[in-house]
Amino acid sequence: MTLNLCIMAVALPYFMGRVNRAARYAQTGIVLQTAGWISLFSSSATVPGGWADQLLSTIAMGCVSSGMVFNAMAFQIWCGRKVSARTPAAIAVLMTVGYSIGFANYPFRVGWANALLALQIATVIVELCRPPTVAVGRWRWLLAICLTIQMIVLACRAVLGAFYTAEFPNFFGPYLVNQIFALSSNSMMVLSVVAILLAHRDEAARELERLATLDGLTGVLNRRAWLLQAGIDFASSMRYRQPIALLMIDLDYFKQINDTHGHTVGDGALQLFASGLRAVSRTGDVFCRYGGEEFCVLLKCADLNAVMAYDQRMRQWLAQHSLQELGFNLSYSAGIAMRLHDEDTIDAMLQRADFALYEAKSQGRGCTLASSVRLTA
Numbered sequence: 001m002t003l004n005l006c007i008m009a010v011a012l013p014y015f016m017g018r019v020n021r022a023a024r025y026a027q028t029g030i031v032l033q034t035a036g037w038i039s040l041f042s043s044s045a046t047v048p049g050g051w052a053d054q055l056l057s058t059i060a061m062g063c064v065s066s067g068m069v070f071n072a073m074a075f076q077i078w079c080g081r082k083v084s085a086r087t088p089a090a091i092a093v094l095m096t097v098g099y100s101i102g103f104a105n106y107p108f109r110v111g112w113a114n115a116l117l118a119l120q121i122a123t124v125i126v127e128l129c130r131p132p133t134v135a136v137g138r139w140r141w142l143l144a145i146c147l148t149i150q151m152i153v154l155a156c157r158a159v160l161g162a163f164y165t166a167e168f169p170n171f172f173g174p175y176l177v178n179q180i181f182a183l184s185s186n187s188m189m190v191l192s193v194v195a196i197l198l199a200h201r202d203e204a205a206r207e208l209e210r211l212a213t214l215d216g217l218t219g220v221l222n223r224r225a226w227l228l229q230a231g232i233d234f235a236s237s238m239r240y241r242q243p244i245a246l247l248m249i250d251l252d253y254f255k256q257i258n259d260t261h262g263h264t265v266g267d268g269a270l271q272l273f274a275s276g277l278r279a280v281s282r283t284g285d286v287f288c289r290y291g292g293e294e295f296c297v298l299l300k301c302a303d304l305n306a307v308m309a310y311d312q313r314m315r316q317w318l319a320q321h322s323l324q325e326l327g328f329n330l331s332y333s334a335g336i337a338m339r340l341h342d343e344d345t346i347d348a349m350l351q352r353a354d355f356a357l358y359e360a361k362s363q364g365r366g367c368t369l370a371s372s373v374r375l376t377a
């Protein structure tokens, strides 16, 4: 197992790359566990019970338990949660300190170390079983199973070492639990690495999806992703005969803003506008950066009054924030299109909203007009 761990400790960073935080935590976890096992084997070459034995064994316990802390942090990230491994970390410190203090007492140290390692693994299993906040694959269950098997074997070793010491005098003896421990640890370690790679692949897939659907500057949906979602919402509004509204927005005099204040301020204005959309939107409103300085909002179950109210909220929000945060007033023109009849389409609504927006620009900007034009679908 130690040989396998050594290979993984080198191979994982080399082939996986230290690409992100979760990958680095998982790799650090494996390196620490490897160091722990090397240290444990080295201790067996020293005088039993001597200072070198105590030092190397304590280092081994510290490395193995802190390796689990790093792995637990990687699992948290892969499950979409905030990193917090306080409990496993506290157990790691307690276990290592207690082990070192009680080193001279063999039943105590074997019972203590194995029991606390089992407890530490149990806390990680509990975290893994909590529903993740992002879609994760089956690696979560593979890890939970591997860890559960390791936890059971460690708990057995704790009981045998502490209370049946005569039958379980040392780690290297040919006892059934030792043999099961050696075999299960080795195979579970290999499976855990498989699970780590699967989790890493899941994370990479999520990141790719995020990059493909969000606008890089403002973080709101991009046009392609919005059109996809708008198509779904439009079809559902049609099926359930509910109103649906489209608001197409274009920031006013944006070229002038860039020319006067520079592109960085222009970018800041786009980001501020996107924050405004986030602030005034309600669950179900879908908005995107449609292109350049143009944004689109689709409001489900919204009649003309509802979309006009949305527009008013947005204008108020901008009035409150733009002068303060940008140093000038940011304004926009907008066009509204409502779904008209059963043959209507999202493309036709976009055309009508665009036309109304053009009218709003022609009428002096800073206003919103609803399309009264009935274009054929």
Ligand SMILES: Nc1nc2c(ncn2[C@@H]2O[C@H](COP(=O)(O)OP(=O)(O)OP(=O)(O)O)[C@@H](O)[C@H]2O)c(=O)[nH]1
Pocket (backbone or CB within 6 Å): 217, 250, 251, 252, 253, 254, 255, 256, 258, 262, 263, 264, 265, 266, 267, 270, 291, 292, 293, 361, 365
């Ligand atoms: N800073 C910045 N500017 C952008 C971005 N995308 C588009 N623009 C600029 O937005 C400006 C749009 O200019 P126009 O289409 O003339 O529109 P406008 O100046 O807002 O004029 P009206 O729409 O008629 O009020 C161009 O100068 C683009 O370079 C971006 O991501 N960042």
